[in-house]
Amino acid sequence: MPEIRAIVTDIEGTTSSISFVKDVLFPYARKRLPAFVETHADRPELQHWLHEAAKEAGYIEASRQEVIELLLRWIAEDRKSTALKALQGMIWQEGYEAGDYRAHVYPEVPARLRAWRAEGLRLYVYSSGSVPAQQLFFGYSEAGDLTPLFAGYFDTETGPKREQASYEKIAAAIGEQPAHILFLSDIVEELDAAQAAGYRTGWLLRPPQALPAQPRHPAYTDFDAVTP
Numbered sequence: 467m468p469e470i471r472a473i474v475t476d477i478e479g480t481t482s483s484i485s486f487v488k489d490v491l492f493p494y495a496r497k498r499l500p501a502f503v504e505t506h507a508d509r510p511e512l513q514h515w516l517h518e519a520a521k522e523a524g525y526i527e528a529s530r531q532e533v534i535e536l537l538l539r540w541i542a543e544d545r546k547s548t549a550l551k552a553l554q555g556m557i558w559q560e561g562y563e564a565g566d567y568r569a570h571v572y573p574e575v576p577a578r579l580r581a582w583r584a585e586g587l588r589l590y591v592y593s594s595g596s597v598p599a600q601q602l603f604f605g606y607s608e609a610g611d612l613t614p615l616f617a618g619y620f621d622t623e624t625g626p627k628r629e630q631a632s633y634e635k636i637a638a639a640i641g642e643q644p645a646h647i648l649f650l651s652d653i654v655e656e657l658d659a660a661q662a663a664g665y666r667t668g669w670l671l672r673p674p675q676a677l678p679a680q681p682r683h684p685a686y687t688d689f690d691a692v693t694p
């Protein structure tokens with residue numbers, strides 16, 4: 467078995483609870499999005515992502531209010547839109563900086579990440595959340611600033627998480643053969659795509675989920691059980 471030299475991890479459901487994202491972050495963005503768009507309408511970055519969202523929806527011409535309503539629908543649907551994720555990240559920044567919340571990480575995760583770093587493994591994040599949102603997430607985690615542990619971050623600007631090509635691009639970007647990379651996720655379709663690209667895979671099934679008798683990927687209840 468080729469040695470593992472790098473680990474790429476998902477966030478929601480893997481390092482951190484689904485509940486924190488769905489019950490804290492998403493409602494925060496939903497509540498503040500209309501006022502945020504109005505208040506920051508002159509920011510070029512905001513204008514860019516509003517335009518990208520409208521384009522993704524196939525709108526030829528749309529008012530600001532129509533795009534706001536579109537984005538609120540997408541939050542409710544948990545749509546993994548790159549534009550929505552970029553805008554959510556901009557809103558979440560205010561919440562992190564105001565101390566309204568800190569990002570959840572499962573209790574064993576920080577020490578296990580540190581142990582893997584001490585063993586010489588390079589650590590990366592691949593999440594549907596935008597790269598700035600990922601950096602905020604680990605920068606303002608319940609366990610403090612975990613960003614020094616990570617060598618890089620990838621989001622859906624690299625490609626969708628259920629497509630093999632995205633994992634091929636990440637392997638090329640980090641300069642490692644896929645066989646030497648372990649991808650950790652809670653979503654089996656993401657693991658299938660990483661495996662098709664030649665990665666080793668680890669399926670996080672956090673309690674109360676049960677480990678299947680014959681899982682499609684090596685399955686673990688937590689990071690301490692993962693043996694790269």
Ligand SMILES: CSCCC(=O)C(=O)COP(=O)(O)O
Nearest residue numbers: 477478593594595599600603
């Ligand atoms: C980066 S924090 C917010 C996470 C998020 O918006 C999301 O959709 C989570 O997706 P993941 O790919 O980490 O399961």
Ligand SMILES: [Mg+2]
Nearest residue numbers: 476478479652
């Ligand atoms: Mg996930």
